[in-house]
Amino acid sequence: MKRSRALACGRRRGEGWHRLWTSPPGCHGEKAPPEAAEAEAADLTVALLGMPNTGKSTLYNRLTGGHAQIANWPGLTVELLSGAMPADRRGQHYTLVDLPGIHDLSGSSEDEAIVQRFLRHTPPSLLLVVVNASQIVNQLRFLMQLRRLAIPMVVALNMSDEARQLGIGIDHQRLSAELGLPLLPISAKRRQGIHELIDAVHQLGEGLAAAGSGGGSGPGDPDLEALAELLASRCVTLPERLINRGTRRADRLLMHPVVGLVAFLLIVMAMFQLLYALGAPLQDLLGSLFDWIQTALLEPSLAALGAPEFLRGFLVDGVWLGVSTVATFLPIIFLFYVIMAVVEDSGYLPRAAFLMDGLMRWLGLDGRAFVLQVMGFGCNVPSIMGTRVIRDRGMRLLAMLCIPFALCQARLTVFIFMAAVFFPRPWWAPGLVVFGFYGLSFLAAVITGLLFKRAFPSREAFVLELPPYRSPSLSTILRRGWTSMLNFLVTTRVFIVVGAAAIWLLTNLPPGAVQGSGDTLADGIGQLFQPLLVPIGMNPALTVSLFFGFIAKEILLGAMAVIYATSEADLGGVIGQAITPLQALSFMTFVLLYTPCLGTVAAQLQESKSRGFTALSLGWSLALAWILALVVYQGGRLL
Template identity: 50%
Template sequence: MKRVALLGMPNTGKSTFFNRLTGASAKVGNWPGITVDLLSARILLGTEMVEVVDLPGIYTLHGFAEDERVARTFLEEQPVDLLVVIANATQLDRQLALVLQLQALGQPMMLLLNMIDEARKLGIHIDQERLAQELGMPVVAISAKHGMGMEQARQALTQALHEARPPRAADIEKAFGEDDALQARLDAVFSATVDVPVSATDRLTDRLDRLLLHPWLGLPLFFLAMLGMFEAVYTLGAPLQDGVAWMLERIKIEAVTPVVTAWPPQVQSFVLDGLFDGIGTILSFLPIIVLFFLFIAIIEDSGYMSRAAFLMDAFMSRLGLDGRAFVMQLMGFGCNVPALMGTRVMRSRGLRLLTMLIIPFSLCSARLQVFVFFTTAIFDPWAAPLVLFSLYLFSFGAAFLTAVIYRRRLTHTEPVLLELPPYRFPTLRQMWLRGWREVTHFLREASGFILLGVVLVWILTHFPKDVPIASPETLAGQLAALFEPLMQPLGIDHLMTIALLFGFVAKEVVLGALAVIYGVGESELSGIVSSRIDWVQAYSFMLFVLIYTPCLSTVAVLKQESKSWRFTALAIGWPLLLAWVVSFVFYQGARWLGF
């Protein structure tokens, strides 16, 4: 099978092209360095199957960052039939340097000029035929975002593969030529093929940046935008969530219950109160998760997230971090795992470890559904978005406090390089792919944990058989009794402690565990929880869930990326201690004030 490798500088739309070409749903983000993993897919080009590999975005083969080493190692060790270089058509004065460097490898190549629509709007004219002659390779202009030129790109790929010589590994040493000679060659090619007007700037971007990057107004506007997003998620998501909950309840009553009526009572309870209620409670929150990631996709792909990193860079530097750490923390809103892997773009080990230490405090999608449930069940509709927003602020606070405490132990001197791309509104296809990818990832990765969790919770709350369900005499009650002296000062009772214990495995299990413990579905669970605890206990519980030990998959990635058991133990123990202290101070303080 022939192999095509996609290469390019960060923020050239390489992952967007990969998605268009293969139909896959690689993460697409409008800031530098988003692609840090090797993504691959098999597609039919002409009459044969071809493997397409999306390599990390790199600026040069000379670099020593993790992403650059990954690309270099792949080219050295894996035979490639064709190198496809994707360049930003609006920045060819810089992008052609990598093209010329890769040419020295002696590999078959072709060049795709992405974002050609933006180049034309700026009045930039590129002589494609002359550029192809100068470089000695096929050149195709495309807009991966809008699908422009994709058919021509497929045809050129097919033709180039047909004409390519047998594959071989690249000789990277050939790319280490004289910098002066390369720059002279770049200048000659650029001046002969590209015509750039005197004022080739995006006026809309300039006008927006005057406001959104304002030294005083920039950050307040960003957090105001995030608050508006939460309001929109609740406003649009609440009716959808109620609809899904109603549908699940109808399925339980009209389809599942008649089937299990003749089964033994213990089996009926396991199926209805364990499996169905536990999993159904989690599924009812999928609409809100989808909406959340649709809005996040707009913020990310528009280029606004890069501005947030720029605005936060000066502040983050005081914490021993940089603007990229803030971006990775925001990525953790979706899932901590890819955000942790994204730290590979950082060259300094100290900077990378400190960033990895703060990422698990990000309010990920698994925690989100827990908080959506409690804010909806306990707080008034007008207060729920504010409560959720306050939890996001607490997540930043916990991360910043951690950075202050550990910055002297995990030091670095690495400079930061941030690009601010022009503002782009994502297409409906991009937003749909993002929402679909997050939901399928959630269901695929969490389904096993959820199923195992609700089964274990049901067993622990229903055995021994001759005691009341979820009572202190059950296995779960006995287990929770061990932790009662620790959790009682936080306002967290023994039943909620059981849910927290299963949250160590995956935060997705917390709601399913509560549904199994109380033996009800999502609609009844809200009423039971609101009748058993007040808002102070609920907020204390949410603070603990927000901060305490990350899930097992996150712990596994922490160990994998840090290659240190000592660091992994710190990443587990410190959040657990901090969660207890924060919840204790809040709960006892609120009670002392008379709430």
């Protein structure tokens, strides 16, 4: 009975195809392969697809509870986000895979190629397609393009509440019948229609298990543009003048070529002031907690166990000090990602890209590169991977050359710390110093673009979709901040622990060597590079910390705590006595511009597939860092 009901349901869904196409979708009649008997026991893979700005990420969090894993997908050499959806009544499990947002299934960008390879080499059991209801007319062609893949699919008509507010009328039932697909109006942000959407996915999954096939084949008519227009005329009613008045009023200011640019700079400066105002007290509180753990628990426990002095120093003054110093910056990392999520989800980021497109064109790039540069404030690695949306290889390489200069959150923690130590007054000075280095990061990108745009020419056109302004979902942005902070811990834990341990060993070996005496391995490294780094104000201790910062900026402050043999709470006072404010500015300049981390180098190699380009990027960042640090230090001495 289950099998007949499933097939009958499939025919009813397919009847609507006769209205637009001459042939019904039909069903596969092939005999199931031997491994089909195990299909019910295995997870059903549901691919989440949609165009950009459809609310796909919010829906993913709603369906998976925010529990995500980022890993290489079997059969592909790319990392994809995946998570578990609720199981159905038969106990069948579903794995939801979040694919990149794309505009066209036959496009040539790297993101579009990833989707194409995924669907070709690891075809999913189901497709869950997200459509922006407020822009449905422009997205019907892509929806029908997916319908031709012969993969069963459910359509989530997201932002339906927003479409109603704009006066857009959508006949959901008729549209579902015309397409021959289950189509449900939802609002992922407001949690409306989520349970019904899950039920629809389960019903289709049960139908697959009962029928033992992969679903119906789509129509073969290639004129999708005309079909989309016909479908829109039958099922969608648009107001005479589709205007979001609030968005239009805001854009008069934020998109103005002068006022908009000033507003952008003010927004960015406010971000850094807010980070310092909220993050610094939380950082101090966490630092005091770690100091208490060390004095009240860790050191007495090691003494009670009779640990040798060398082991005690290694564990407490090495591993613990390094790790705890880095851990004190977790509140700042959390706040940073929350603020970035607000900027992205509000719809402002694409407008900033549009506003800066003229400048980026002058540099041989376009507004997409600016968005990626801003996203690099979180982490340069995913920003470099995001260059896949740029089809032209020359522009992709130029963007990858500029992105590493973006002030990522790992370097941001160093700058907030140093600014608070050397420029504490007046109250707005630390935020202004950090904002200054933000501007310097863009200056470095401008210099790079002007120098290398002829080496990496491009003529690709730039098309940008401006979504309406939206109020971000509080739960979504908090979850994103929490998840990003945990990902930071997971991805850097080995670097932090191993780096802190290695630094302590370098500063305490060979046995009997006194730290700072010039006899330790760290002193040897510092002295080796001194002829090169003395002109920019680096002492041996700063040189060693820069050496480990090349591995990962996350361990740079931990390295300094170990080198100076002090805790996070006392590190500021110790460094304030060891170096001058001018040396601090030179150090911050070099940290900003030289290679962010080994992960960034690996991402450039992976995305460019060129060792020569990666070596060029590495050499150029080191050269530019040294030149500008020299200008800062020697110029400061002259003044």
